[in-house]
Every structure is written in C-alpha cells, then in structure tokens.
Amino acid sequence: MIELEQLIHLIAFDEYETLSKAAEQLHISQPVLTRSMQKLEEELEVPLFYRTKNRIHFNETGLLAVKHAKRIVSDAKDMKKQLIEFDRKLHTFSIGSCAPAPLQYLGQKVSQSYPQKTILTEIRDMNVLITGLKEKTYTMIIMPYSIEDEQIESISFMKENLFFSLPKSHPFIHKKAISLKEMDGERMLLMSNIGFWHQMHKEKMPNTKFLIQNDRSVFYDLVELSTLPSFTSDYVMKTEQMPQNRVIIPIEDEAAHATFYCWYLKENEVTLKSLLYQL
Amino acid sequence: MIELEQLIHLIAFDEYETLSKAAEQLHISQPVLTRSMQKLEEELEVPLFYRTKNRIHFNETGLLAVKHAKRIVSDAKDMKKQLIEFDRKLHTFSIGSCAPAPLQYLGQKVSQSYPQKTILTEIRDMNVLITGLKEKTYTMIIMPYSIEDEQIESISFMKENLFFSLPKSHPFIHKKAISLKEMDGERMLLMSNIGFWHQMHKEKMPNTKFLIQNDRSVFYDLVELSTLPSFTSDYVMKTEQMPQNRVIIPIEDEAAHATFYCWYLKENEVTLKSLLYQL
DNA sequence: TGTGCTTACGCTGCTCGTAACAATG
DNA sequence: CATTGTTACGAGCAGCGTAAGCACA
Numbered sequence: 001m002i003e004l005e006q007l008i009h010l011i012a013f014d015e016y017e018t019l020s021k022a023a024e025q026l027h028i029s030q031p032v033l034t035r036s037m038q039k040l041e042e043e044l045e046v047p048l049f050y051r052t053k054n055r056i057h058f059n060e061t062g063l064l065a066v067k068h069a070k071r072i073v074s075d076a077k078d079m080k081k082q083l084i085e086f087d088r089k090l091h092t093f094s095i096g097s098c099a100p101a102p103l104q105y106l107g108q109k110v111s112q113s114y115p116q117k118t119i120l121t122e123i124r125d126m127n128v129l130i131t132g133l134k135e136k137t138y139t140m141i142i143m144p145y146s147i148e149d150e151q152i153e154s155i156s157f158m159k160e161n162l163f164f165s166l167p168k169s170h171p172f173i174h175k176k177a178i179s180l181k182e183m184d185g186e187r188m189l190l191m192s193n194i195g196f197w198h199q200m201h202k203e204k205m206p207n208t209k210f211l212i213q214n215d216r217s218v219f220y221d222l223v224e225l226s227t228l229p230s231f232t233s234d235y236v237m238k239t240e241q242m243p244q245n246r247v248i249i250p251i252e253d254e255a256a257h258a259t260f261y262c263w264y265l266k267e268n269e270v271t272l273k274s275l276l277y278q279l
Numbered sequence: 280m281i282e283l284e285q286l287i288h289l290i291a292f293d294e295y296e297t298l299s300k301a302a303e304q305l306h307i308s309q310p311v312l313t314r315s316m317q318k319l320e321e322e323l324e325v326p327l328f329y330r331t332k333n334r335i336h337f338n339e340t341g342l343l344a345v346k347h348a349k350r351i352v353s354d355a356k357d358m359k360k361q362l363i364e365f366d367r368k369l370h371t372f373s374i375g376s377c378a379p380a381p382l383q384y385l386g387q388k389v390s391q392s393y394p395q396k397t398i399l400t401e402i403r404d405m406n407v408l409i410t411g412l413k414e415k416t417y418t419m420i421i422m423p424y425s426i427e428d429e430q431i432e433s434i435s436f437m438k439e440n441l442f443f444s445l446p447k448s449h450p451f452i453h454k455k456a457i458s459l460k461e462m463d464g465e466r467m468l469l470m471s472n473i474g475f476w477h478q479m480h481k482e483k484m485p486n487t488k489f490l491i492q493n494d495r496s497v498f499y500d501l502v503e504l505s506t507l508p509s510f511t512s513d514y515v516m517k518t519e520q521m522p523q524n525r526v527i528i529p530i531e532d533e534a535a536h537a538t539f540y541c542w543y544l545k546e547n548e549v550t551l552k553s554l555l556y557q558l
Numbered sequence: 559t560g561t562g563c564t565t566a567c568g569c570t571g572c573t574c575g576t577a578a579c580a581a582t583g
Numbered sequence: 584c585a586t587t588g589t590t591a592c593g594a595g596c597a598g599c600g601t602a603a604g605c606a607c608a
Contacts, residue, residue, distance in 0.1 A: 001283050002355060008280065020587060029575050034589060044359050046366040053581040054587045061366045068358040072351060076281060079347040080323050087325040087340045299562060308600050313564060332606040333562045 004076055006040045007069035009033055010048075014066045019056060089136075094120040096129040097142035099195040101160050101235040102260040106142060106279075113275040123195045133263055140272070144196060146261045153269065154261040157279040160235045162197070162256035164249045167227040173247040180204040180253050187211060189230035191219050197231075200255050283355055285319045286348035288312055289327075293345045298335060368415075373399040375408040376421035378474040380439050380514040381539040385421060392554040402474045412542055419551070423475060425540045432548065433540040436558040440513045441476070441535035443528045446506035452526040459483040459532045466490060468509040470498050476510075479534050 012022040013033065023030040037056075041048050048062035058066070093110050097103035100123060107121050124132070129141040134151065146154045164183060166173050172182070183205065190201065190210040201210065211228065213219040223230050224243045232248065242248075251257075262279065264272055291301040292312065302309040316335075320327050327341035337345070372389050376382035379402060386400050403411070408420040413430065425433045443462060445452055451461070462484065469480065469489040480489065490507065492498040502509050503522045511527065521527075530536075541558065543551055 001287065002359070004280050004283055018587065030587085031576090031589075032574065035573085038589090044362050046362045051588080053589085055582080056588065060369060061362055064365055065358070065362055068354075068361070072354050072358065075347075075351050075354065079344070079351065080281070082347070083323050083325050083340055083344055086343055090339060297562065309562080310564075310601090311599065314598080317564090330563080332564085334607080335563065 002040060002043050004073060006036050006043075007073050009036045010040060010066060010069045011073060013037065014058070017057075088118075091117055092120055093117045093140070094122075094138045095140050095142065096122050096124050096132055096138040097195065098126050098129065098144055099123070099142070099160070099197055099258070099260070100193065101233060102142045102158050104239075105158055105235070106140070106262065109278050110140075110275060113278060123193055126196060130263075133265065136265070139268065140262055140264045143261050143263050144258045147263060151265055151267075152263055153266050154263045155276060155279060156259050156261050158235070159257065159259050160233050161258075162231050162233050162251050163237075164251060165223065165230045165232045165246045166249060167229070168245055168247060169227055170229065170247070172249065175249060177250045177252045180251060180256065183229065184208050187228060189213065189219065189222055189226070189228045191216070201231075204253065204255055281319060281322050283352060285315050285322075286352050288315045289319060289345060289348045290352060292316065293337070296336075367397075370396055371399050372396045372419070373401075373417045374419050374421065375401050375403050375411055375417040376474060377405050377408065377423055378402070378421070378439070378476055378537070378539070379472065380512060381421045381437050383518075384437055384514070385419070385541065388557050389419075389554060392557060402472055405475060409542075412544065415544070418547065419541055419543045422540050422542050423537045426542060430544055430546075431542055432545050433542045434555065434558060435538050435540050437514070438536070438538050440537075441530050442511050442513070442516075443530060444502065444509045444511045444525045445528060446508070447524055447526060448506055449508060449526070451528065454528055456529045456531045459530060459535065462508065463487050466507060468492065468498065468501055468505070468507045470495070480510075483532065483534055 009022070009026065012026050013019060016022040016025055019033045019037070020030050023033045026033070037049065044065070046061050047059060048065050049056050050059050093114055095103060095106055095110065097106070103121050103123065107119055110117075111119055126143060129138065129143065132138040133141045143154070146156065148154065164172075164178055172178055180201075181204070185207040187209045188205075188211065190198075190212050192198075192212045192214045201208070211222075213222065219230075220240075220243070222228065224245065232242075237248070262276075269276075288301070288305065291305050292298060295301040295304055298312045298316070299309050302312045305312070316328065323344070325340050326338060327344050328335050329338050372393055374382060374385055374389065376385070382400050382402065386398055389396075390398055401417075405422060408417065408422065411417040412420045422433070425435065427433065443451075443457055451457055460483070464486040466488045467484075467490065469477075469491050471477075471491045471493045480487070490501075492501065498509075499519075499522070501507065503524065511521075516527070541555075548555075
C-alpha cells in the first residue's frame with residue numbers, strides 16, 4: 001500500500017519543482033525523496049516522471065497523480081480535524097439563552113449533573129438559538145415561551161420578575177407598582193448583554209435614554225452613587241447584594257414577568273434525563 | 280501523519296470485531312494491532328475506543344473514524360486503479376472501424392508511426408464508434424463518410440469496391456457488371472464481422488440467404504470448393520490470394536463502393552500529425 | 559480454563575543521512 | 584564548477600513476533 005508520506009512528498013515536489021528544493025522544505029535529505037518517488041512509482045505500477053540524468057519532471061500520469069494525492073492528503077487532514085471537533089462536541093454541554101439569569105442558574109445545574117463535561121454558555125437572539133438547537137450547535141437553549149413539536153421538547157424551570165430600582169429621591173417611591181409607560185422618558189442605567197430584555201425595554205419605553213454599561217462593577221457603582229433609575233429582578237436580588245439607597249418597586253406590565261423554558265431535541269431526552277429530573 | 284496502514288487496521292477491526300480476529304485476517308500478530316490502534320489514537324489526538332481489561336470496542340468517535348477511513352482507503356486504491364488506466368490509455372492507440380479492410384490498412388500505418396504504442400482495433404456499429412470517439416475510448420475511428428464539426432476532423436484515406444465472386448458455372452459470369460438486386464434471392468457465402476457491409480447486404484438483398492462464416496480459412500475453403508457466390512473487394516484481392524475457379528464481376532450499385540475516412544478529435548491533431556501525413 | 563487485550567523484550571531489517579558519482583549547462 | 588539526481592554504504596531505531604501477564608466469563 002502506498003503511504004501518505006509518499007503523497008506528501010509528491011505534492012512537495014510538484015510545488016517546489018526540484019527534488020532538492022522539496023527535500024529542503026520537507027526537512028529531509030534529498031536522496032530520501034529520490035527513493036520515495038521511485039518507490040511510489042513501483043507501488044503504483046506506473047511511471048510518473050520523465051528522467052534525464054540530472055533532471056526529473058512530471059509526465060502526464062504524474063500530474064494526474066498529484067491531483068489525486070492532494071485530495072487524499074487533504075481528506076486525511078480533514079479526518080483529524082473533524083474527529084477532534086466531534087470529540088470536543090461530545091464532551092461539551094452547550095447552552096444558548098435569551099437572558100442571563102436563567103443561563104446562570106441552568107449552568108450551575110448542568111455542571112452538577114455532568115461534572116466531566118465542558119460547559120459553554122452564550123446569550124443570543126432567539127432565532128439564532130432555535131437554528132442552533134436544530135443544528136446541534138446547542139445541546140439546550142433557554143427561551144421565554146414553551147414549544148412542543150416533532151423534534152423539540154420543552155419544560156419550564158424558572159420565572160424572573162423585573163423591578164424598578166429607584167433612588168430615594170424619586171417621586172414614585174411610594175407607589176405599590178409602576179408601569180413601564182409611566183417611567184418612560186427618563187434616563188436609565190442598563191446592563192448590556194441582557195438578551196431579550198433589551199428588546200423589550202426598547203419597545204415598551206421608546207422615549208427612555210438607556211445608559212448602557214458593559215462592566216458589571218461599574219454598573220453597580222453607578223447604581224449606588226447616582227440617582228439614575230435602573231432595573232433589577234427577583235433572581236438578581238437573591239444572588240447579589242442590594243444597595244441600601246434604593247427603593248424596589250414592582251412593574252405592572254406582563255412583559256416584565258418571564259417564565260423560562262429549557263428547549264432540547266427529543267432525540268437527546270435519554271442523555272438529558274438526570275438534568276431534567278433536577279429542574 | 281497517520282498512515283494508510285493504520286486506517287486499514289481500523290477498518291479490519293470494525294469488520295472482524297476483535298483485535299485477535301482482525302489480526303488473523305491481516306496476517307499480522309495481534310500485539311501489532313494493539314499498538315497500531317494506540318498510535319492512531321495518539322496521532323488523531325482523540326480516543327476512539329472504550330477499553331476494559333480484556334475487551335475493546337469503538338466509541339462514537341471511533342465509528343466516525345471508520346467512515347472517514349473507509350473513504351480515504353478506497354480513494355487511495357482508486358488512485359492506483361485510475362493511474363494505471365490512464366497510463367494504459369496513454370500507451371494505447373485505439374482504432375474503431377465500421378469495416379475490416381480499412382482497419383487492417385490503418386492498423387499497419389499506425390504501428391509504423393507509433394511503434395512504441397499498443398494498438399487496439401475493433402469493428403463496431405457506427406453510432407457506437409462516434410460515441411466512443413467523443414468519450415476518448417477511441418483515438419481514431421474509421422467511417423464511410425466525412426465530417427467536420429467543432430470537435431471532430433476527418434480525412435479520406437482509402438476506397439474499397441465490392442465485387443461478386445462467382446463460380447464458373449454461374450449464368451452471370453459474362454456480364455460486365457451486376458447489380459445487387461439482380462443477384463438477390465440466391466444463397467451466398469458471407470464472412471461475419473464485416474461491419475457496416477453486413478447491414479448494407481441485408482438491406483439491398485433482402486431475399487438472399489447468407490451463409491455466415493466465422494472462420495476465415497473455412498470461408499476460403501468453401502469459396503474454393505463450393506459453387507456458392509460470395510463477395511470480395513479490391514482491397515481483399517490485393518492482400519489475399521484469389522482462388523482460380525472464380526470469376527470476379529464488378530457491382531453496379533453505389534452502395535458497394537465505399538470511401539473511408541479517419542475521424543479524430545481536433546484536440547489530438549498535433550499528436551496525430553505524423554500519422555496523418557502518411558495517409 | 560480459554561479468550562482477549564496489553565506490556566516486555568530482543569532481534570531484524572528498513573530507512574535515514576552522508577558521501578561518492580555522474581551529468582548538465 | 585555549481586546544481587541536480589542517482590547509487591552506495593553504514594548506523595540507528597522502528598516495528599515485528601514471541602512470550603509473559605492480567606482480567607474476565
């Protein structure tokens with residue numbers, strides 16, 4: 001059987017035009033190349049070169065052989081790449097989410113249920129998530145509504161309710177609840193990367209100027225030191241310390257109350273059983 | 280780089296299910312297979328097997344690896360086959376003809392012009408010839424009419440005229456010429472494998488019973504020893520000895536006079552120059 | 559106890575690089 | 584005489600098979 005190494009030599013000779021140069025590029029001695037090509041011809045049982053005493057170049061069969069060789073060698077390299085990628089996916093639990101809170105929660109649960117797996121989490125637009133789930137980029141996605149179709153199953157696993165976080169100087173601090181519309185028109189602090197909540201804010205509060213913060217600690221500093229209103233949620237309040245100088249007021253709108261669902265492919269139900277049991 | 284041999288081992292293990300059986304089939308010792316598979320895993324940088332102390336079988340990645348391996352190995356084997364076939368075609372001058380006489384003539388010319396080439400000659404139906412020329416099964420074909428299109432060029436190179444060969448007892452022996460129609464209705468001796476002439480005979484002499492002979496020497500014996508009419512041609516008479524007891528009469532019909540043309544692909548014009556010059 | 563995989567070990571022979579040689583321009 | 588390809592030669596080690604070890608049914 002021919003060897004891949006011989007094919008690599010062949011391709012190098014095609015590229016560098018003389019055996020000497022090819023040998024140099026391959027970091028082998030030139031006689032090795034001579035023999036390698038001789039042996040390849042023997043094994044293929046066809047001549048691949050025209051030879052004169054100190055010059056060698058491809059004949060037509062040789063040129064055809066190069067084409068085959070390139071394909072085979074690239075296939076072999078592809079094989080390695082694809083297997084590594086496949087193996088990586090086997091050991092990765094990939095979660096895509098429409099919002100940060102349920103992602104954080106689910107991430108914890110997954111790392112408990114599958115301690116040997118790498119966990120990969122992302123916040124993305126909902127249409128991207130659905131495509132990704134079907135294409136198996138994601139093992140599981142988190143969505144704010146449920147589904148049940150031929151491929152996909154879903155279960156609810158947490159709720160999140162938004163609140164206004166107002167400075168004590170704010171005129172609304174004595175209200176029992178406030179609507180988004182009532183608050184619209186001010187300037188507000190807002191974290192970036194909050195998934196579908198961001199879209200909701202833009203829609204329901206079109207006249208508000210959101211001062212978007214990428215850095216979590218900067219955001220909290222500003223909440224503490226400024227009189228700008230901001231949002232918070234019951235999940236955030238459970239997991240993070242609240243500043244003292246703020247009044248928390250419920251939001252009336254339906255849109256500020258989300259129920260989150262895990263979506264997963266039915267074909268993965270068995271593998272996911274232990275996790276689903278936890279939720 | 281992985282080796283094709285390792286992939287062959289992998290495929291054998293897939294087929295025979297235990298290393299021992301695969302090793303036996305491959306005519307190698309079993310430890311060689313153990314090491315070969317270990318090394319393959321190392322080089323691919325992924326585990327391919329589940330192992331217990333005395334049992335080994337594929338994991339999911341391994342099954343995928345087998346698929347890749349099968350493709351690569353079969354490609355490598357294909358490479359050899361295709362190169363051999365390509366090389367063979369390079370050294371073969373293949374002629375297809377509609378009739379035997381011009382084929383014999385052209386065959387001689389070709390073997391003079393390309394003494395290093397293998398010459399392959401066939402008599403086939405004309406539509407088969409044309410397809411074969413386009414598909415490069417034939418280097419050149421011989422047809423009874425000319426052509427000139429985008430791909431194909433043709434030149435005339437010989438004529439052949441048929442004659443009746445009659446026993447001296449035949450009533451027509453004093454005629455200057457006879458038509459096919461006049462002779463129709465008798466029994467006649469005919470060689471097989473005479474290409475398009477056969478079709479012509481059947482069309483122009485529908486009431487004649489042709490006694491077809493496969494063996495050339497039997498045909499000549501019958502011509503000599505029987506009183507059955509037969510055909511001959513100016514080309515045949517030039518190259519073969521004529522029996523004494525026969526009278527040769529020209530045939531009137533156009534259909535009994537053929538001009539033969541070499542057809543070849545324009546792209547081959549350069550390669551064929553020395554031959555074309557001879558014709 | 560037989561089957562199957564892995565590891566240990568020693569030997570063979572393959573393949574490497576160096577060197578010498580031949581041809582070419 | 585610099586460049587290139589082929590052949591000769593000796594050394595090193597890669598990979599082979601045998602044998603021993605270990606687990607399992």
